[in-house]
Amino acid sequence: MKALYLDCPSGISGDMLLAGLIDLGLDIVALERLFHQAGMDVDLRTVQDVRCGLAGKRLEVRSSTAQPLRRLPEILELLDGLPLVPDVGRRTRRxxxxxxxxxxxxxGVDPSDIHFHEVGAVDTVVDVVGAFWGLHELGINTVHAGPLPWFRGQVRCAHGLLPLPAPAVxxxxxxxxxxxxxxxxxxITPTGALLVDQLADEFRPGPQGTLLQCGIGLGTMDLPAQPNALRCLLYSPSLSGNEKGLPNAGLERTEEIVQFxxxxxxxxxxxLGGCFEALFxxxxxxxxxxxxxxxxxxxxxxxxxLCRPEHAAAVQQAVFxxxxxxxxxxxxxxxxxxxxxxxxxxTSLGELPIKQAEIEGRRYERPEFEALQELAQRTGRSVAQLRYLLEPCNAPDQQCAKKTLEVKDGRNEGDERGE
Incomplete structure (x- = not known):
């Protein structure tokens, strides 16, 4: 079971996060090959550097081809050419x-009219794709993050001189x-803010569990009295609950939600169908x-x-x-x-992510549809065939060989979209 904690006292950018994952052992050569297979002119390399006495890795992304201004359709077309597993491709597009x-x-414009001036370049595509691909390659399914620093100043961009943090941030x-x-x-750059928005399952003061490894991703700024660095802490979350490993097994939890x-x-x-993903x-x-x-x-x-109270304003606006x-x-x-x-x-066909819950002492398990789709592609079978071939054990006295990947501590996050 692996989780990642993003310690962000000096902020976060896409290249800092990807450099941190590379410092944790992500294969930069395989990542570069991924883009080459899609015909993208990308040269990746990491530099061992030091910021304010802290050593880490700094990522450099180079391309000999001038990058055009891209709208969303061009970005999505670029992503379609990458050989990504379905879940990584879906999350990157989202x-x-x-x-x-x-x-x-x-x-104040339509999304289809947006030119990705600052984020349309190949380095940002590398940062975003690399982050989702890297988490998948390292076997990380849960991402937590610490509080984020607020800063001030101005930045010059294609729209003119704007206050910091940038409006999108x-x-x-x-x-x-x-x-x-x-x-x-x-x-915090727009790419860094985007990755935190899309990756972080929860914000907490620090990791809780067994620390496995620390990756340091360095930025390019010299900050006074602190390193411009992102610490990527890889850890195994601590378990709570009974010996089956279910958090607070048998204890239902009541929480407040808002319904529109x-x-x-x-x-x-x-x-109507297009509304759903935007609301999520x-x-x-x-x-x-x-x-x-x-x-x-x-x-x-x-x-x-349905949403949590802290998201009510954003969800209400999205509904309108x-x-x-x-x-x-x-x-x-x-x-x-x-x-x-x-x-x-x-399973005999490979690993299969499943959800597990307990009701009145009986354990229930079911695979995620996306996981079945990915396994179907790997094995050449259909999802319907896999449902009959892979029967999960749904009784407390049966033994299944499993290894835990993620514990949600009773939270209803991510794919838990259900009442």
Missing amino acids: AFERLAEVEAKVH VELLHGKPVFSTDHAVEL STNIDHLTGEE QAGALDVLFLPGMMKKNRPGGQLQV RQTLTLGVRRQRMERVVLPRRETVAE
């Missing part, structure tokens, strides 16, 4: 789509813990559409969106923006959740 939405919001930092500093330089609902009869099927990116835990007959005998339905509805009903309610964890089952 990250750039999220960035397009943020840039469009802060500049401020938008990406919504709902995340920050602390004040006296630094007047860009400690609105009637929809004016969107096409494509437009805004912080929704679950999105549901209940079909029915609306006024004037028109087919339509009710859109229901994505649906153009004229009104939203909002109510606070409680939900009861079971403790759960994610494990990997050792």
Whole structure:
């Protein structure tokens, strides 16, 4: 079981994170080969450097080809050419789509009109792809992060002279813990903020478990009295609960959530389907559409969106923006959740990520659909075949050979989008 803790007292950028993963053992040659296979002119190398007495790795990305200004479709086309496993490809695409939405919001334009001036260059594609690919290669499924530094100053970009943190960074930092500093330089870049937004499952003061390794990713700035460095702490999370390893097994937990609902009869099927991912990116835990007959005998339905209270403002705004509805009903309610964890089952066809929960002393397990898709591609079978071939053991007295990859400590994160 591996987790990553991002210690960010000096901020974070895409190259610092990727350099930290390389310092943890990520194969930079294999990463460079990945881009070459897609026809991208990329030369990667790391430099051993020192910042304020702290040694680490600094990443250099070079390309002999001038980079054009790219819109989101060009970025996505570039990603489609990379030989990525489905989950890495999906998460990478989602990250750039999220960035397009943020840039469009802060500049008051449509996402399709955004030119990725500062982030369209090949080095940022390398940083974002490398981060998701690197976590997959290192077997890291959980990412935690510490509080993020707030800084001031100005930065000159394609839009002119803007205050720091840059507008896109401020938008990406919504709902995340920050602390004040006296630094007047860009400690958190848009790419760094994007990766924290998309990777961090939880913010906490520090890692909890057994420390395995520390990777140091260095930036290029000389900060007063502290190194411009990101510490990537690889650790094995500590387990709690009974001997089966389930956190607080048998103890249901009650938490407060916010539900938004609105009637929809004016969107096409494509437009309605497109709302879902945008709502999830805004912080929704679950999105549901209940079909029915609306006024004037028109087919339509009710859109229901669940989120945590701290994400309510962003999710409410996303509902209005994505649906153009004229009104939203909002109510606070409680939900009861079971403790759960994610494990990997050792099967005759290879490893298979599964979810595990316990109800009244009986253990229930089920594989994730994305995991079945990936295993199906590796083995040449269909998902339907795998469901019959790989029967999880759902009884407490049966023994399954598993190794734990991730413990959610009873939180309802990531793929837990359900009531």
